[in-house]
Each structure stands twice: as C-alpha cells, then as structure tokens.
Amino acid sequence: MKSSKRRNGFLVACIAPAVILFFVFMILPTLNVFRMSLYEKGAYSQTETFVGMKNFQVLINDSNFIRSMQNMILLIVTVTIVTFALALIFAAILTREKIKGQNFFRIVFYIPNILSIVVIAGIFSAIYKPENGMLNSIIGLFRDMTNPILWKGESLVMVSLIMAMVWQAIGYYMVMYMASMSSVPESLYESSNLDGAGRLTQFFQITIPLIWTNIRTTLTFFIISTINMAFLFVKAMTSGGPNGASEVTLSYMYSQKDAGLYGYSMAIGVVIFLFSFALSAMVNKVTDREPLEF
Amino acid sequence: MKKKILCTIMSVSMVASLLAGCGSDPGKQSNSDAGTSDDAGASDDAGTSDDAGASDDVGASVDPGTEAGAGTDDAYAALAGTTINVAAIETAYGSEMWQEVADAFTAETGIQVELTTDKNLEDVIGPSMQGGEYPDVIHLATGRDAALTEQFIKDNMIADITDVLSMTVPGETAAVSDKIAGGFTDTSLTNPYGDGKTYLAPMFYSPCGLFYNAGLLEEKGWTVPTTWDEMWELGDKAKEEEIYLFTYPTTGYFDAFFYALMYSVGGPEFFDKATHYEEGIWETPEAKTCFDIIAKLATYTNPTTPAQANDQDFTQNQQLVLDNKAIFMPNGTWIVGEMAEAPRAEGFQWGMTALPAVSSGGDSYSYTWFEQAWIPSGAENQDAGKVFVSFLYSDKACEIFAQHGAIQPVLGIADKLEGDNVMFYSIYDNGAKAAMGNFAAFDAIPGVEVRTVFLDPVNSLVSGTMTEDEWIASVISASDQMRENLK
Numbered sequence: 001m002k003s004s005k006r007r008n009g010f011l012v013a014c015i016a017p018a019v020i021l022f023f024v025f026m027i028l029p030t031l032n033v034f035r036m037s038l039y040e041k042g043a044y045s046q047t048e049t050f051v052g053m054k055n056f057q058v059l060i061n062d063s064n065f066i067r068s069m070q071n072m073i074l075l076i077v078t079v080t081i082v083t084f085a086l087a088l089i090f091a092a093i094l095t096r097e098k099i100k101g102q103n104f105f106r107i108v109f110y111i112p113n114i115l116s117i118v119v120i121a122g123i124f125s126a127i128y129k130p131e132n133g134m135l136n137s138i139i140g141l142f143r144d145m146t147n148p149i150l151w152k153g154e155s156l157v158m159v160s161l162i163m164a165m166v167w168q169a170i171g172y173y174m175v176m177y178m179a180s181m182s183s184v185p186e187s188l189y190e191s192s193n194l195d196g197a198g199r200l201t202q203f204f205q206i207t208i209p210l211i212w213t214n215i216r217t218t219l220t221f222f223i224i225s226t227i228n229m230a231f232l233f234v235k236a237m238t239s240g241g242p243n244g245a246s247e248v249t250l251s252y253m254y255s256q257k258d259a260g261l262y263g264y265s266m267a268i269g270v271v272i273f274l275f276s277f278a279l280s281a282m283v284n285k286v287t288d289r290e291p292l293e294f
Numbered sequence: 295m296k297k298k299i300l301c302t303i304m305s306v307s308m309v310a311s312l313l314a315g316c317g318s319d320p321g322k323q324s325n326s327d328a329g330t331s332d333d334a335g336a337s338d339d340a341g342t343s344d345d346a347g348a349s350d351d352v353g354a355s356v357d358p359g360t361e362a363g364a365g366t367d368d369a370y371a372a373l374a375g376t377t378i379n380v381a382a383i384e385t386a387y388g389s390e391m392w393q394e395v396a397d398a399f400t401a402e403t404g405i406q407v408e409l410t411t412d413k414n415l416e417d418v419i420g421p422s423m424q425g426g427e428y429p430d431v432i433h434l435a436t437g438r439d440a441a442l443t444e445q446f447i448k449d450n451m452i453a454d455i456t457d458v459l460s461m462t463v464p465g466e467t468a469a470v471s472d473k474i475a476g477g478f479t480d481t482s483l484t485n486p487y488g489d490g491k492t493y494l495a496p497m498f499y500s501p502c503g504l505f506y507n508a509g510l511l512e513e514k515g516w517t518v519p520t521t522w523d524e525m526w527e528l529g530d531k532a533k534e535e536e537i538y539l540f541t542y543p544t545t546g547y548f549d550a551f552f553y554a555l556m557y558s559v560g561g562p563e564f565f566d567k568a569t570h571y572e573e574g575i576w577e578t579p580e581a582k583t584c585f586d587i588i589a590k591l592a593t594y595t596n597p598t599t600p601a602q603a604n605d606q607d608f609t610q611n612q613q614l615v616l617d618n619k620a621i622f623m624p625n626g627t628w629i630v631g632e633m634a635e636a637p638r639a640e641g642f643q644w645g646m647t648a649l650p651a652v653s654s655g656g657d658s659y660s661y662t663w664f665e666q667a668w669i670p671s672g673a674e675n676q677d678a679g680k681v682f683v684s685f686l687y688s689d690k691a692c693e694i695f696a697q698h699g700a701i702q703p704v705l706g707i708a709d710k711l712e713g714d715n716v717m718f719y720s721i722y723d724n725g726a727k728a729a730m731g732n733f734a735a736f737d738a739i740p741g742v743e744v745r746t747v748f749l750d751p752v753n754s755l756v757s758g759t760m761t762e763d764e765w766i767a768s769v770i771s772a773s774d775q776m777r778e779n780l781k
Contacts, residue, residue, distance in 0.1 A: 010298065014302060042445050042448060042738070043420075043424065043445060044423050044424060044445055044449065044451060045449040045451060046426065055740075058740045059740070062740055064741045064746075065741065121606065125607055130598040130601055130602070147597070148598060150597070150598060150757075152601040152602065152604070152607070153601040154600065154753070154754060154757045154759050155757075155759070236606065237604075238604050238606075239606070241603060241604045241753060242601065242603060242604070242750075242753035242757065243545075243600075243750045243751055243753040243754045243760075255439075256740065256741075258439065258440050258442075258445075259445075259738050259743050260445040260448050260449070260738035261740055
C-alpha cells in the first residue's frame with residue numbers, strides 16, 4: 001500500500017514538470033488563439049475589444065482571404081499528389097532495381113531536405129530569373145526568348161512554388177518509403193514472379209498494400225507540413241506577390257497581424273487550425289484499410 | 295527500477311526539450327551590450343562627477359533642455375546615470391553611425407545608451423514590446439512591410455514630443471525647432487492626427503525621384519523629359535533601340551512616385567483631399583489623369599519587372615537600369631550605396647530628375663522621403679529619451695550621420711554633402727518643388743491597406759491582368775472604407 005503510494009508520488013513528480021510546461025506552452029497558447037479570434041486589438045496595444053463572431057463574418061467576405069485559401073488548397077493537393085507519386089516511384093526503383101550508384105542517388109535526392117528553405121528559395125530564384133536564369137536558358141535552346149518566361153510572374157508563380165516545394169519534399173518521403181519497402185520480404189516478389197506478375201503488378205499489388213500504414217502516416221505529415229512550408233516558401237521567394245497572386249493563408253494571416261489586426265489574424269489562425277484538423281481526419285478516414293502483415 | 299530510471303530520463307529530456315526554446319542566443323545578447331560597455335566607465339564619471347550636488351537646481355525640471363541655456367554640463371545631471379534603450383533600424387546607411395552618435399550623446403550628457411540595431415528591427419524588439427517592455431527611443435520609418443510604426447500610430451501608442459521642438463539641443467544654444475528645416479514638422483508623417491501636435495521626429499531625408507543612367511542619355515543624345523508627353527516620346531524612341539522606358543524595384547517604391555504625381559497633377563489641395571479619402575475624389579479629372587499616367591507608364595515598363603518586384607529580387611530590377619535595359623526607375627538617394635558593388639554598363643553615371651510636369655510650364659515635384667524617430671508612450675525614460683531625440687539634430691550628430699550618407703533635415707546641411715549627394719539634394723534648387731505627406735492614418739480594416747490598394751495593382755497593370763478601370767473601381771471602394779475609419 002505504502003509502496004504503491006510512493007510509486008504514484010514518484011510518477012506524478014516525473015510527469016508533472018512536462019505536463020505543466022506542455023500545458024503552459026502548448027495548450028494555453030492554442031486556447032488563446034481561439035479566444036483572441038473573438039477580440040480585436042493591435043499587435044502591440046494592451047487593450048482589446050470583444051467583437052464576438054464579427055472577425056469570422058468579415059473573413060467569409062474577404063476576397064483576399066478566399067484567394068489565399070484557394071492557393072493553399074491548390075498547393076496541398078498538387079504538391080501532395082506529385083511528391084507522393086514521384087517519391088513512391090523513386091523509392092521503388094532504388095529499392096527494387098539494381099542500379100549503379102544507388103547510394104549516390106539516395107544522397108542526391110535527400111540533400112534538398114537538409115538545406116534551409118531560405119537557401120532553396122535563393123537557388124530557385126536564380127533558376128527562375130527571367131534573363132539568364134537556368135530554366136529560361138535551357139528553354140531558350142528550343143524557342144525564341146525575346147519575351148522571357150516570367151516564372152515569378154502573376155500567371156506562373158504558383159507553378160514555380162509547386163516545383164520548388166516538390167523538389168524540397170521528395171527526398172524525405174522517398175527515404176521513408178524506402179525504409180518500409182526494404183522490409184517487405186523478398187520471397188513475396190519471388191513467388192509473384194513465378195506466378196507471372198510483372199513489375200507494375202508487383203508495385204501495385206504487393207508494395208503499395210504492404211506499406212499502406214506508412215503512406216497513411218505520411219499523408220497526415222504532408223498536410224501539416226505543406227501548410228507550414230507554403231508560408232516559408234512564399235515569405236522567402238515571393239513575399240506574396242505579384243499583387244497577392246501567391247499569397248497563402250498563413251502569409252495572409254501574418255500580413256493582417258502587421259496591418260494591426262491581431263484578432264482578425266487569429267481568426268484566420270482558427271480557420272487554418274480547424275481546416276488542417278478536419279483535412280487530416282478526413283484523409284485518415286478515407287485511407288482506412290485493414291492493415292496487411294507479411 | 296529500470297523502468298523508473300527510464301521514466302526519469304524521459305521526463306527530464308522532455309522538460310529539457312521544452313525549455314530549449316526559452317534560451318536566448320548568447321551571441322546576440324553580448325553583441326548588443328558590447329557597444330555600450332566600453333564607454334560606460336568613462337562617461338559615468340563625466341556625467342555625475344562633481345556636479346552631482348548641483349542637481350537640486352535642475353532636479354525638478356522635466357525638460358532639462360529648455361532651462362539649460364549655455365550651462366549644458368549641469369543641465370543633464372539629473373538624468374545622468376540613467377540608461378536609455380535606443381532601437382534603430384539598420385538600413386543602407388549601416389549601423390556604426392548609431393553607435394558613434396550614442397557615444398557622442400553619452401559624452402555630452404552623461405546619459406547612458408543601450409543600443410539595439412538590426413535590419414529586421416521589428417522582429418528583435420517586437421516580442422518584448424508585446425510583453426509591455428518598450429525601448430525609450432525607436433528609429434523606424436513608416437512604409438515598411440511589418441508596419442510597426444503605423445500600428446503604434448493607429449493604436450495611439452506614441453508619446454507627444456511637441457515639447458522637444460522647444461528644447462535646446464544638448465551642447466548648443468539653438469532650440470530644436472530652429473535647426474529643423476521648414477515644413478518637416480508640419481506633415482502628416484510627423485503629426486499623424488492632424489491636431490498640431492508632433493509625435494514623430496523627422497529623420498534622414500532623401501529626395502525621391504526618377505533615377506536614370508545619365509551616361510546613356512548623353513550617348514544617345516536624348517534629353518531628360520520635362521513633361522509626360524516628352525516622356526512618352528522618349529519611350530517610343532527607346533523602344534526602337536530595345537530599351538524600355540521604365541522599371542521599378544517593388545511596388546512599394548510607387549508611394550513616393552504616387553504622392554509626387556498627385557502634387558504635380560492637382561497641387562497641394564488635391565493631394566490633401568486625396569490623402570484624406572474625400573468622397574468622390576477619385577472620380578475627379580485630376581485623379582483620372584494620375585491613373586492614366588500610371589496605366590500608360592505600365593505599358594512602357596520592362597515586362598520582366600513584376601516577376602522581380604518582390605523583397606528578394608528587387609535588386610534585379612534596379613540592375614535593369616544599370617544594364618541599360620530600362621531608363622527610369624523611382625528611387626531614393628540610397629540607391630547609389632545600395633548598388634555600389636553591382637556591375638554596370640560602360641559610361642554609367644547616376645542621374646536623378648523630379649517627376650515630369652503634366653503640361654509644359656506646370657510644376658514638377660520630387661517627393662521628400664524621410665524616416666521617423668519616436669518615443670513609445672509606454673517607454674520608461676521618456677525625459678531622457680526626449681533629450682536623445684533633441685541631440686539627433688546637433689551639429690555633431692548631423693555630421694556623424696552625414697559621413698555615412700544619412701542626411702538630417704536640418705538647415706545648412708547642404709554644406710556637408712559630398713559626391714553624388716550634392717547633385718541629388720540640389721534637385722529642389724533646380725526648380726522642383728518638394729512634396730511631403732502621406733495617406734492619412736485610419737483604423738485597420740481587414741484586407742484593406744494603402745499598399746495593397748494603391749500600389750500593388752501596378753504589378754497587375756504591367757502584366758496586363760488588370761485594367762485601369764478595375765483598378766480605379768477597387769481604389770474607390772477601398773477609399774470609401776478608409777474614410778469611414780479615418781482616425
């Protein structure tokens with residue numbers, strides 16, 4: 001009896017510091033975001049006024065917010081699909097096929113992940129430069145370049161962002177898929193080979209189903225990281241321009257804070273919070289399968 | 295037992311990882327301290343030394359400067375020993391000059407200065423200000439992306455410094471108002487609420503105008519256009535030689551351009567009405583002329599401009615002028631230092647002109663851009679802060695600033711100018727009128743900012759995704775909201 005009490009006391013003592021810190025630095029700020037979304041105040045002023053749901057009502061009619069939301073959804077969908085497809089294909093090739101310099105490719109694909117976003121933004125700014133940028137120079141070999149392609153212009157800026165984000169993300173997910181693919185027993189492939197299954201069939205019938213749990217986890221990662229990464233890329237590459245064409249929700253939230261609308265930007269924060277939560281839950285539900293074991 | 299140990303290790307590491315974020319960068323800390331620590335010993339003695347007893351005489355005075363007269367050494371005894379926090383943005387002029395001025399100030403008054411300078415000053419001082427700790431003096435201009443100064447104006451969080459104008463400059467006999475050049479303390483940039491009180495002190499001014507390669511114009515035998523019609527003619531001529539007439543670093547640079555344009559089209563009266571969003575002002579012929587000129591200019595703009603008009607690539611647009619791929623760009627005198635290391639076309643020589651007049655014989659204007667220094671109303675040492683602000687106009691400080699290219703708006707500064715600056719600052723002697731002021735402050739409106747409404751659409755005009763009429767319509771609807779929220 002006495003020892004179990006002591007035991008419990010010890011456990012509480014162990015857990016308490018972490019729980020308290022977690023509560024103070026994680027839970028409280030999150031709750032505060034929700035509370036602040038019902039108020040209006042400048043970022044630096046000490047006074048706040050309660051405005052109820054007004055911030056949200058304005059939000060629905062704010063065309064800039066809607067555009068930034070559209071841009072963010074576009075990024076989440078396209079970056080996820082493209083990165084997924086490419087990461088899976090590269091992972092399958094690098095684990096299943098015998099290619100010379102396999103390790104070299106592994107490292108090359110992973111390098112973008114080590115680089116900071118600011119460095120990547122710098123690299124891509126150089127690649128996208130209208131005159132004598134790398135991309136336009138290469139295209140210039142095939143067509144007349146008197147009117148250079150404006151990669152960071154209004155019509156292409158989102159495409160440019162997508163390309164940079166895909167380039168950055170592929171390596172990380174590829175490594176994750178490679179890890180789980182290499183644990184799929186070789187015998188499954190051998191026996192399917194005897195049954196006459198080709199590489200594509202093996203990929204879809206064996207590899208994908210067996211690493212499905214991993215795919216599900218990474219999908220959730222994706223949604224959260226794309227929302228965050230989009231902000232970093234936009235800040236470091238385009239500052240939301242030209243004329244707001246590449247503004248995403250988080251960068252719009254940031255700019256509204258700078259405009260002196262702290263409560264309003266918190267309302268945007270709440271929308272993003274709920275949106276990413278709902279999307280993750282939805283993706284989790286949709287991809288739910290009976291886990292296969294080998 | 296093993297479990298217990300594991301448990302302990304895990305919880306400790308979890309706590310540690312949570313606390314890791316709280317640690318501040320020790321390198322940075324020592325950096326900001328470093329500047330002041332050297333001089334601390336010496337100036338401590340200087341300020342308080344033998345005069346300490348005499349402090350009773352001036353102890354009661356709130357503005358030591360006003361009563362100071364010639365005996366400045368005694369005047370600041372009451373404040374000597376206090377330490378003020380000064381935060382200044384580091385711009386193209388560098389940050390050394392601030393340290394030098396702070397040292398000179400300490401030597402003069404005995405007031406210690408703890409200096410913080412950074413290129414992204416908002417990120418450095420912002421968090422502690424949100425916690426209620428304010429620097430005593432902040433030098434940070436309006437018009438920056440983070441718009442910190444604007445937020446302080448909107449929230450009425452800036453101290454009234456009208457009395458600084460009547461204070462005596464430390465170490466001199468003249469009052470601050472006698473030193474500041476005319477007009478600088480009458481604008482909406484220094485008196486944001488239009489109540490005749492000064493809240494922001496005018497700092498480093500720079501005539502803004504159109505910058506160009508004088509060497510190119512000379513080589514081609516082209517003359518600098520004095521009216522917009524001549525401008526379009528030059529544009530057509532240049533186009534034949536595959537040179538575009540115009541480019542701009544970012545749309546942010548259009549503020550000075552837009553203000554000067556409004557002045558030259560409709561004079562001060564129109565400018566005043568427009569910047570206060572008067573009803574129907576954007577439907578007047580004057581406003582239409584302004585919009586028309588910018589829309590036409592958009593068609594003469596180097597088409598690569600919008601793709602580079604962001605905070606990362608704007609120097610590429612400035613490079614277009616250096617490479618003779620565009621003739622004019624709106625800019626300020628700091629451009630010379632900013633692009634000093636950049637490669638340039640042969641025979642390149644900086645030239646600067648005011649905005650052309652609307653018709654021949656009309657007025658041409660150059661916008662006077664200047665920065666602001668101010669005291670947050672939450673600052674602790676406001677009196678000492680005011681003394682510091684008054685010192686910024688002393689001959690000593692002006693000289694230090696001028697050595698680094700930063701020109702204070704004081705009388706007689708022309709004699710201290712060197713190099714290209716002589717030509718730039720003489721723009722007003724050569725017939726151009728000075729345009730000053732800005733859009734009136736309004737309570738923040740979601741999604742509506744001066745920059746996004748008036749300036750950013752120029753990018754879309756150039757790339758052809760927006761028509762002039764669409765732009766005007768959006769300006770009118772935003773302007774209506776701004777009027778309703780005027781401070």
